[in-house]
Amino acid sequence: MNKLKIPVNTPSFSGNEEKYLLDCIRTGWISSEGPFIKEFEDRFSSYIGRKEGIAVANGSAALDVAVKALRIGVGDEVIMPTFSIISPAQSIIRAGATPVLVDSDPLTWNIDVDQIELKISIRTKAIIVVHIYGLPVDMDPVIALCKKYGLFLIEDAAEMHGQTYKGKKCGSFGDISTFSFYPNKHITTGEGGMILVNDHELAERCRKLKNLAFEPSGRRFVHYELGWNYRMTNMQAALGLAQLEKIEDHIKRKKEIGSKYQDGLCNIKGVQIPLKETSYSENIYWVFGLVADSETICNNVVKKLTENGIGTRPFFWCMHEQPVFNEMGLFLNEKYPHASKLSRNGFYIPSGLGLKDEEIYYVIDSFKKICIDLQ
Ligand SMILES: Cc1ncc(COP(=O)(O)O)c(C=O)c1O
Secondary structure (H helix, E strand, O other): OOOOOEOOOOOOOOOOHHHHHHHHHHHOOOOOOOHHHHHHHHHHHHHHOOOEEEEEOOHHHHHHHHHHHOOOOOOOEEEEEOOOOOHHHHHHHHOOOEEEEEOEOOOOOOEOHHHOHHHOOOOEEEEEEEOEOOEOOOHHHHHHHHHHHOOEEEEEOOOOOOOEEOOEEOOOOOOEEEEEOOOOOOOOOOOOEEEEEOOHHHHHHHHHHOEOOOOOOOOOOOOOOOOOEOEOOHHHHHHHHHHHOOHHHHHHHHHHHHHHHHHHHOOOOOEEOOOOEOOOOEOOOOOEEEEEOOHHHHHHHHHHHHHOOEOOEEOOOOHHHOHHHHOOOOOOOOOOHHHHHHHHHEEEEOOOOOOOHHHHHHHHHHHHHHHHHHO
């Protein structure tokens, strides 16, 4: 086969996206006021199984609001995985609180739930779980700890649209759960995010914080605390609604892509592929990640894939090794060996919804050839 050029992600728009977007232009509802917002919030929250949804500008904004809405602040500690995108850590730090890190499970790549209790102190106020790459965190032990110690649970389900834990949707567990709709997610709004809660008062607090902390009643432009402009536009919600109508197709296709890669890449020496399932969930393959036995193998494989026109992304870089945090004096001399290995040796290959079967087979063939040549 001729060399293809395959980006790491390509979204898919096969439903009512154009129609709903055109409606925004024709009616003039283009800002954060407009009918698609409430409809998207209501439909997404009921799809996940929560009472209320608050649409926001992106998944990181959702975490900022979540942390502040729970009044987490100076002197508080929040437990989270070191292997994560930076968003939860920066939300905690900007709130004046301190992230307390936990190593990863080397098989699921999620927070090692057995190590969480050791990190709970008198200052611990919350646990943020981050479901990573396609398999959820083992939630029961985390929920038990939150109950035992009276902690809030924030569920970062940015990558986990439609995934279930023991049959119940991810994003339905935390006091607050958050989602991202960046274009590499199972459904996208271009940029965008959502906060989900069951508690009405908390929902109202989130709505206020994402809207410059305007007081819902009282004199407009008089403020009693600081918020953000994290509003989603009607155009983003229009896109989101059309995507949500297709979510089951999207999940099915992502699983198909994952299972083709599983079959094609299962016997390659020197590279770990994702688990297909655990006792509580099947993988939904937000991305198809791979972990090489060494950093050198990882770098060589990624280089050769690039030469073959195949897009890749490195895994997240652990929080305890982030220069920005180390310069603040945080996490110095802390060691989390499993997470550090994931960061150094891990990368993912194309798995967007727009990926064609012939492209998957090309990636598999190229990958196998590269690994044989490197041995
Ligand atoms: C687990 C997780 N949390 C938060 C985010 C941040 O979302 P956004 O890029 O929409 O700010 C991402 C983004 O991919 C993510 O993977």
